[in-house]
Amino acid sequence: MRKKVSTLKEIAQKLDLSTSTVSRALNDHPDISTTTKQKVQKLANKLHYTPNIFAQGFRKNKTNIIGVIVPNVTHYFSSTLIKGILKEADIKGYKVIITESNNDIKKQSEMLQTMAQFGVDGILMSVSKKTKSFTDILDIMNRIPLVLFDKVSYKIPCTQIVVNEAEASYKAIEHLIQTGKKRIAIIKENKFSYNSERRYEGYLKALKQNNIEIDNKIIVSCEDLNLEQGRRMTKLLLSLKHKPDAIFTITDSAAIGVIKTLKRFKIKIPREIAVVGFSNSLYSTIIEPKLTTIDQPGEKIGKTAVTYLINEIENPEERTTSKTVEIATNLIVRDSSLKISY
Amino acid sequence: MRKKVSTLKEIAQKLDLSTSTVSRALNDHPDISTTTKQKVQKLANKLHYTPNIFAQGFRKNKTNIIGVIVPNVTHYFSSTLIKGILKEADIKGYKVIITESNNDIKKQSEMLQTMAQFGVDGILMSVSKKTKSFTDILDIMNRIPLVLFDKVSYKIPCTQIVVNEAEASYKAIEHLIQTGKKRIAIIKENKFSYNSERRYEGYLKALKQNNIEIDNKIIVSCEDLNLEQGRRMTKLLLSLKHKPDAIFTITDSAAIGVIKTLKRFKIKIPREIAVVGFSNSLYSTIIEPKLTTIDQPGEKIGKTAVTYLINEIENPEERTTSKTVEIATNLIVRDSSLKISY
DNA sequence: AACGTTCCCGCAATCGTTTGCGGTAGAAAA
DNA sequence: TTTTCTACCGCAAACGATTGCGGGAACGTT
Incomplete structure (x- = not known):
């Protein structure tokens, strides 16, 4: 024993x-x-x-555990976030309990409950994009420090760690325009996805600033974007009379679907149609041509989120001011888009 | 508050x-x-x-937390294991604390210590392949139920959940032989990697049973196999006078390196050289040609590991008998190997 | 010599829950 | 009526660490 x-x-x-x-x-x-x-x-x-950690925790009402809720641990980006979280938490002497919400809002609020009941010192969460009611989240927030990361919501007044989504996609579109593309399609999710909307913002801004007409025919959306949806959307775009000369997807896996489909239709990438993704996932260098995409520094986001959370845990007075921290992204130009020629 | x-x-x-x-x-x-x-x-x-979980745990000396130690959470296979673990643990009412060892044995034994000190009810571990001393692991084992999974070691007398590695690679090689391949190379790790060795066993067995000569020139090893190493090893194999007509790698990512290199040298896959990987990672359907590989049911392994661990936690008498549980694998034939023709 | 300080340290309560043991009320048996 | 037996329930200790408070010893100050 x-x-x-x-x-x-x-x-x-x-x-x-x-x-x-x-x-x-x-x-x-x-x-x-x-x-x-x-x-x-x-x-x-x-x-x-x-x-004895329990006697200690019992006495001091502190567990040195932080709870993490992500939609899905198997997503590469999630796992890099987790890596950053684990690393930083370890340094600061905290343990990490991880759970999955599977994008299920019922599960999500359940997880929130058990975490609270379990007595974690703070919670790090990536909110499910289907979340419509925030009452339970707000309720928890009153009792336990909460920091949102990656998938956040402006409806929750707490500190949030995000990449500058709009700016990132702005950079991507700018890049396409600079390489001579004029008819740039976007494949996005529907308006309930916070990240998707912000990326869409950047898209619109870039087009406007470059005086390019916005054509709703090449703005396609769907719920739960993935490789298969990428394929489907591509076929849809290819069926247009006036085809795009570039496709920007708000997800790498969708971009893979796009590339695969374009190749099947013998369309030259990037000359006829360029492709840009978002995430710099592992796929992006496996696919041929290698995917131009936006690198989101997952580890850094995770690390930052932990830093802010622990700060709020250890300094309760910090808890009142909720800030939004933006982590910079990088556009990584590979073979699926043209190089800029001078 | x-x-x-x-x-x-x-x-x-x-x-x-x-x-x-x-x-x-x-x-x-x-x-x-x-x-x-x-x-x-x-x-x-x-x-x-x-x-109050702490008062409870304090009183009963039970935390309902299980600790998990994996080398790297960002590896896709690890994340599927974790998914399975989380799911099953949640059902059984346990929380999961995850840490990374990063294949660093010092870190690993440190993690083991803090987990123990933290008072987890049981530990699930994938042992770093560099582990040479087992004293600390054995020490922990006397105090806390331990179940090994994925990367295990026969030197630790506890229950272990693994895939039948040897059988899996046996199936892979059999498949290659049945498609007419006669000179099958293997790219593996060095002999300190338990998994690699067992996969190598299957390779040898399949060749022997089919009366195919074993040629050490096409058996190449290295430490820490990855995509880049796959590339390097492939060049090495291609430099041979008597080239292989199939390459089996004990890792999917190495297989990707192999395919990329073969394509660069304009070698037809699978006609001239077939390729088979191991893991059924996400890459395997992204790469072209799609990779024939062995599916390891990660979620199932994770789930099984949790089941056995909790069983040992809740029934201390079970702790004496240490069993090895083998989870079946599936060979998934895709485009990087020939179809069997009748 | 009497008093005030400072430095160390112990007493005992406390956190919330569990559990062995003992006790009481009421019913049933004598 | 007295005794025995259930069925229910409360008392109090225990788990290990922390902490307010109080106190004794040693020293310095008048």
Whole structure:
């Protein structure tokens, strides 16, 4: 069994001190003399003493656990976020409990509940894009520090860590325009997806600033974009009389579908139609031609989110001011779009 | 703050009962009358009572947390394992704490320590292939139930959940032979990698059973196989006078490197050289030609591991018998290998 | 010598829950 | 009526660490 661990009492007895003294000695309390501290430290090391985390948490009402809720751990981007979270949390001495919401709002609010009930010190969440009611989230927020990342919502007044989506897609479209493309299609999700909408914003802005007409025929949307949907949307775009000369998808996996379909129809990439994705996923260098896409620094986002969350946990006065932190992205030009020629 | 939660004492006071009675009522203890139980239940629901997990854990020395240690969460296969773990743990009422070892044995043993000190009820681990000393693992094992999965070691006497690696690669090689290939190369890792060795076993067995000569020139190894190494190894194999007509890699990502290199050298896949990978990673359908590979059901492995672990946690007598559970794999034939012609 | 300080340290309560043991009321048996 | 037996329930200790408070010893100050 687990009863091999030593307790404060044991140390106290062996040293003929009280448990309080031992506790204070270990916590470097000023009331304790240096000699006593040293003696206690020494014996504690020898006995491999480690404080019982439950007694501690129980007493201090602190668990040093942060809860993380993501839609799906198998998405590459999610996993890079998690990597960053784990790394930073480890450094700061926190443990991480991870759960999946699977984009199911019922599950999501359930997870929120159990996390709270479990007593995590703070919650890091990527909100499901289907979330329509925020009451439960707001409720939790009153009790536990919450930081949103990646998929956020302006309806929740807490600190949010995001990439500058609009700017990122603005850069992507700018790039396409600079390479001479004039009829740029976008494949996006419907308006309930926060990220999709912001990326769409950037698209619109870039076109407007370059005096390019916005044509709704080459703006296609669907729910839950994926490779298959990418394929379908591409066929739709190819059936147009006036075809696009570039396709921007708000997702890498959709972009893969686009490329595969274009290749099947023997359309030259990027000369006839250029393709740009979003995410810099693992696929992007596997597919041929290699995909031009936007790199979202997942690890950095995760790390930043943890930093802000722990800050709010440890400094409750910080909790009132909710900020939005934007992480910069990079456009990575590969073979699916033209190079700029001077 | 968090002080909104109600306690046993509160309920007891409002109902003019003792906390013990309330506790027993909530735990469905036979000593308590049905009417009392109902009253308690009702009020508990009304007050949104949830037991303080720390007081509980403190008292019962049980946390309902299982610790998971994997080398790298961003590997697709790892993330599917995690998905399975999360799902099953959630069903069984356990929380999951995840950490990465990054294939660093120091980190790994550190993680093991903090998990133990943290008081997890059990540990699920995929051991780093560099692990040479097992003393710390064995030490932990005496205190906490441990189940190994994916990357295991026969030097640790605990239950292990693996795919039948040897059989899987045997199937792969058999398939290649049946499609007429006679000179089959293998790209593997060095002998410190448990998985690699077992896959190599299957390779050897298949060749022997089909009376095919084993040629060490087309058996190439390296440490930490990846896409780049796949490329390098392929060039090495192509430089041979007597080239292989099929390449089996023990990793999908290496297989991608192989395919990319073969394409660069204008070698027809699968006619001149067929390629088979291992893992059924996400890449396998992105690359062209699509990769023939072995599907490892990650979610199922994760789920199974959790099941066995919780069984050992809740039934200490089970802990003595250590079993090896093998999960079946499937060969998925795609375009990088020939179809069998009858 | 009497008093005030400072430095260390111990006592005991506390956190919320569980559980062994003992106790009481009421019913049933004598 | 007395005794025995259930069926229910409460008392209090326990888990391990933390902390307010109080106190003794040693020293310095008048």
